[in-house]
Amino acid sequence: MLSSKEIRKRFIQFFEDKGHKFVPSSPVVPADDPSLLFTNAGMNQFKDIFLGVKKKDCDSAVNSQKCIRVSGKHNDLEEVGVDTYHHTFFEMLGNWSFDSYFKEESIRWAWQLLTEVYGIDETKLYATVFSGDESDGSEYDKEAAELWPKVTGIPVERVLSFGRKDNFWEMGETGPCGPSSEIHIDLGDEMCDMKHIPGHKCGVNAGCARFIELWNLVFIQFNRQSDGTLKLLKAKYIDTGLGLERLTAVLQGKPSNYDTDLFTPLIKEISEMANIKYTRSLTEKTDIAMRVVADHVRALSFAITDGAVPSNDGRGYVLRRILRRASRFGRVLELKEPFIYKLVPTLIELMGDAFPEIKQRQEFVETVIESEEKSFNRTLDRGLEIFETAAGKSEKYISGEDTFKLYDTYGFPLDLTELLAREKGLDIDRDGFEKLMEQQRQRARAAKKESGLIGKLEGEELPETDDREKYLTENCKAKILGFAGADGFRGEGELRNTEEKTAVLLDKTCCYAESGGQIGDSGEIRGDNFVFEIEKTEKIGHSVLHQGKILEGKAKVGDVVEVTVSGERNSSRKNHTATHLLQWALKKVMGESITQQGSLVCPDYLRFDFTCSKALSNEQISEVEELVNRKIFADSPVTCSTMPIDEAKKLGATALFGEKYGDTVRLISIGRDEDESYENAFSKELCGGTHVSRTSQIGGFKIIKEESISAGVRRITALTGRALIEYFSEREKVIEELCFKLKVPFHQLSERTDKLISENKKLKKEIKDAGKQGGGGNVREEADKAIENAKDIAGAKIIAAHVKCGDNKQLRECADSIKKRCESLAALLVTSAGGKVMMVAAVSEDLIKKGIKAGDIVKQAAPAVGGGGGGRPDMAQAGGKDASGIPNALKAAEEYAASKLE
Known part of the structure; x- marks a missing residue:
């Protein structure tokens, strides 16, 4: 029986032997695709x-891509663990052709791999093709x-056609x-899970588990136009996907993906933790719980490895x-x-060889998950209280509003609320919840529509911009190639000052477009008849968008213009080089395990x-600052080199995990001159940003904030250059003002402040002690008197x-005593002060029963003093305005x- 590791290996090797380049899996957290929460396909x-x-x-590629899918028709989170095949995390084996081969080779190689390399019985295999669609003129394939x-050689009768x-x-x-x-593959009549449905007939795409899809071969040959019609592409592509989990189940002869060696070690570990046997049942609650946990730890571990962390929005919320x-589900166990x-x-033992990044970040992954588990345990207890309140409102169901509140505020998955409701004999208002x-x-979709020009222009053919001068100069000549706005790109016409939210596209530019964490340049584009203010610069593909507005005149396509970058570029340079110094210093102080998250x-x-x-101590923050400032004052050289990525990796360059890099990269080194060895550099990072030429140009460095932004992730905010001077100047003014008000010289300010704090504490204590006498009575004495006069x-x-x-x-305090x-x-x-009546009731647990x-006590008593109140069964309080009614209240x-009690 082939192991999952061998199945993965043979797939990759097969296509490498066919001339495909192995491309490592991209992270499950897309680095530069805001339209995706997670990588959900190999393409x-x-x-x-x-x-x-x-x-x-x-020309062609092969890989095994890490994917996460948590929504959509075939990826309902609530189904994971309940059946044999739904997963949040999965691997997609795939091969691609970029106009090098097409349908014939794709079909031949897929068949050859399945039948000859994996040894699948070809008589069990079926192929499907597109039947065509008259609505858009697409033809039968x-x-x-x-x-x-x-x-x-597959018989014609096993080649079936289906629609869109x-x-x-x-x-x-x-x-x-x-x-x-x-x-598709026929797994045998015994695998049908729809025999109980009258009239059901097993078949490809008939809905039962007997026939399942193994491999999808996509022939990308058209471009869908805005009017819905299809136009042939100049280049043709192949994009295929073969799920490793499903393939492994077939090759290992298992009825469930969870019975393969991709999951059994995890389920065995969970079973031992819980001391409960796993029986492979689809209905047993504990078996479902083990499958849920085994699946979810995979998704969590890889997502956190690749840069996502649990939070309250976006992918973090997922x-x-x-x-x-x-x-x-752990509570079920x-x-x-x-x-x-x-x-x-255990997961690392299973998958660490194929994806070594999870080994490298093991400690971080474990820390984040453990922290989040502890946090949810606290939230879960509060959520259960809310559920109990919601369950008490009706004898039939939990309302849609309460179900949604539990889901949205307390993180209760829908199936958890359903489970709890069933235990009380209740349903949930699913329709209200879905509404x-x-x-x-809809709110999320509306927010997405506001994503700006980049989102509106994706997929449009835009002219390319030569932006190599962004590293060389802050002023250049260029020619206008077109304009882009809410209606898309236009390569002709004029731009007037009445138009807003517009971008100018040029044949070349010296502006830096936002990327790598550095915001895009601002500045201006000036022509003979107009001035255009650049508010920000962004990039889509090879096209640079200079976004802003016309200040005067009008511009037209073909105009020769002058581009000027604003003076803010110099400050960005300083901050970017300082960021590299900061990362180097953090690794020195906190250890090499420190990795950049953003x-x-x-x-x-x-x-x-x-x-x-954990948070950095004040001493560690000071040490980081001192290390950075030492390098700034040392006037270390900052050099840029362009080289193949493999060479940069050999030199020990730091790369941002999850970032896409081409075959050629830009290496920023600090500490070596151009003609010196890279060994002399103390910082080496792959970076496309702008930098100073020597560290002394940064001027200085100060950390102004260190904070947690999520479990296991800290954030440092710091200043350099002009902003640093302004920061110290503001604080100097405050210090001078304090010295003036306290009438002390600067060197005595700290001592005088300590003295004031001490005096303030002393006065507060005296006031508190005086207050405890409460209108002439000591709290302890009043409690003693009350107990003395109690009735038994x-x-x-x-x-x-x-x-x-x-x-x-x-x-x-008296009641507690x-x-x-x-x-x-x-x-x-009961007591009265300042014209107000106050009362507190206290009841022991045995009397509550x-x-x-x-x-209820305060509800009986409060009306006598013209007031009202309420509280818990063990403690409640009320108030009123009529002190003359106190005797009646007590009675x-x-x-x-x-x-x-009688």
């Missing part, structure tokens, strides 16, 4: 090639239908698309949902303490996010006392309590 990292905005660096029997739903792939409403062919679902993080070592979910989705470089400040399980009824002490306390706080000294107690304490509740409380 994601090649999307720009299909769109024509990136040039191919090979006759070419593929004829190729299948010709190339593979099953056999046509599209990237979006417009753009690259094409027909597909799928290879991760939080996944983790909370796994944690709640009686695993109430954090345990998911303990599964990470609120759809409203949330950064922001702008003219005013720099921000750096990094992995670290049926073994319980009934207290209704007018005490001398100055405020509600002292009144509660009495409660601690009386095992069985029902008490009402007999029906006496503190809230009412005493009679109520006595009546419950």
